[in-house]
Amino acid sequence: MGVKAWLSKPLAAYVHKKHQSWIQNPVEAQQSVFESIIKTAQHTAFGRDHHFSEIKTHADFVEAVPVRDYEGLVAYFNRVKEGEQNILWPGKPLYLAKTSGTTSGTKYIPITKDSIPNHINGAKDALLSYIHETGNSSFLDGKMIFLSGSPVLEQVGGIHTGRLSGIANHHVPGYLRTNQLPSYETNCIEDWETKLDQIIEETIDENMTLISGIPPWVQMYFDKLMQQTGKQIKDIFPNFSLFVYGGVNFEPYRKKLFESIGREVDSVETFPASEGFFAYQNEQHDRGLLLLLNSGIFFEFIPTDEYFNEKPTRLTIGEVEVGVNYALVVSSNAGLWGYSIGDTVKFTSVKPYKLIVSGRIKHYISAFGEHVIGEEVEKAMQRTMQKYPMVELVEFTVAPYVSQDKGQSFHEWLVEFSIAPANEEAFAKELNAQLQKLNTYYDDLITGRILADLKIRALPQGTFRHYMKSQGKLGGQNKVPRLSNDRKLAEGLIESADALNTNKN
Structure with a gap:
């Protein structure tokens, strides 16, 4: 030891x-x-x-x-x-954490001299809690990777400003710096694919023991490692024993992630946000997160x-x-x-x-960490239709499609047109570009090739009405959610569409 x-x-x-x-x-x-x-x-x-x-x-x-x-x-x-x-x-903040907003666009959340310990100690204490519970501390002797945003900061109003993960990178304790990967220079690379290639080069021959990051980004790292080596992660990193994650619901990724690893490893879930580090999992047998009240x-x-x-x-x-x-x-x-x-x-x-x-509290999609809200998909559709004035639609909703096999995940737009676009592919491309402009997280996922471009599923006329009727929600003040974070609504609409097509035949 x-x-x-x-x-x-x-x-x-x-x-x-x-x-x-x-x-x-x-x-x-x-x-x-x-x-x-x-x-x-x-x-x-x-x-x-x-x-x-x-x-x-x-x-x-x-x-x-x-x-x-x-x-x-x-x-x-x-x-x-x-x-x-x-x-x-009192005074000025030490940092402004830059994050995707809603009606105000990009948000700038203050982090003060008094609040920065919450962010740093929360993450540290999550690991110490795991060590105390399990007795496993051997991961501290190996290399640890924190897949994060760039630590390069800009100045806004004389205040250092950047992504939360990049800010946190400046506060990794000195005793862990020698264990931390990737290098600072690699972390500063903005292009995700270039950065990922460099991360793999720096880690593939190292004794990686802890890996931390948002699950879809970690999965992409694993996919490229396996593609390059032809091995599972357990054979590339035999001492890898702890996975730390947060930011999105892990369940859609759990099966594929552990299949990539080739065995179960301990995991610790955290609840971080630009507004604070709120909670972490302190017991392996309990998925509940301990709320930090002090x-x-x-x-x-x-x-x-x-x-x-x-x-x-x-x-x-x-x-x-x-x-x-x-x-x-x-x-x-x-x-x-x-x-x-x-x-x-x-x-x-x-x-x-x-x-x-x-x-x-509002309808959203964040299956991949993108935090897309209803207003953003509304605006994206509105702006796209302004460029395609002949198109008319009845209704639409958006759902995530999480790929379990080959191919990338994507947002599926289920759309009922009254007049469909002559070129649906071009319409979808414009729609995707508009959503990228409206949401920086979605743009990061698209440009980083974590997500494929959105796909449109054109539904036959009458689908939404058929679905709402089947749910006893036709008329009145009942509304179809503009988007959802699971496939329940999407699958219901697809069943309604299939039923309409069957009746037509």
Whole structure:
């Protein structure tokens, strides 16, 4: 056993013991975070506008600070981007995490001196928790790969700005730097295919023991390794023992990923976002993620069926129940206040508080980490039809198609035309280009060849009506979701289309 692996075990035990204080006293831990962030931010522009000096209780906070998403707080975020100080949090942020937005386009989420430990310690503690539970620390003696975005940062308002994974790359502990792959120079390569080729060159002959990344990107790495060597991953990296992932639902990828490896390996799921590192899996037998209640983030939970109410119920940690879907709302030492991150969660346990990510508060597709929302597909279709004015459509929806065999995955657009395009291939190409312009994550996946270009499945006229009728949802205020993160709706429409074609014949 190497020095790093040996030293990690007492450190893991120490961190585990330290965490028990807030795990066993969750309500008190959250109250302490609440009081601290309100007091610290009371003299900021946001704090003055919302009378933080008068807030004593959660009820006061609810009265003073409404729930808002990025667009609702964009005026404050823009002031931060312009270099103003003391807007959402004292001083200026250390970083702005650049991420795909919705109506405001690209989002710029502040990361402050006080909030950066949440991101760094969350990832570190996830590994230490695994070591404490399993006793496996040998992966620290080998090479570890973190498939991430470029660490090259730009300046926005005098603030270092880039993708969260690139920012985090600057904070990898020094004792792990010698183990980390790929090299900094390779990580800076923007073109994914070029970068992947270089990553393979740097790792193929190394003792890789930990691999971390979003599952579809890791799968592409595995595919190219197997293509180049003719071997399974277990034969290329015999000491590979831990897979760390987050960002998308792992289940669609699990079977193919482990088939590529050739055996089961331990895995740790994490729940990171630009807005904070929220939770991680701390037990191998339990898929629930431990919610970090003492890390500078104050959590609120809105029952999803109340989310769009004028004044929804906003619950604190001591008030949530197992099995209920909640919209996640955060306030933090990054300067986020009553901020709806868009995710929904469901608690699997309250002793301790563990949850799973159950979806998004609005319809979306993020089967591959792209975070495409309804507004984006609406705009993409609208702009495409402006270039093809003769085309008319009745209805459409979008679903992910996850390839389990050969070929790439893609977005499938199920479209019922009343007047179809003369050249469907050209129409689909334009539609794909428009969606790339609207969503930077989707563009990354397309240009990186993680996803193939979208495909259109033209449905016979009457398909959507037939489907809605079969579901007892024809008429009234019932609407077909513009997009979904699974194949349930798509398969229902395909069955309806087949039924219509059968009747015609």
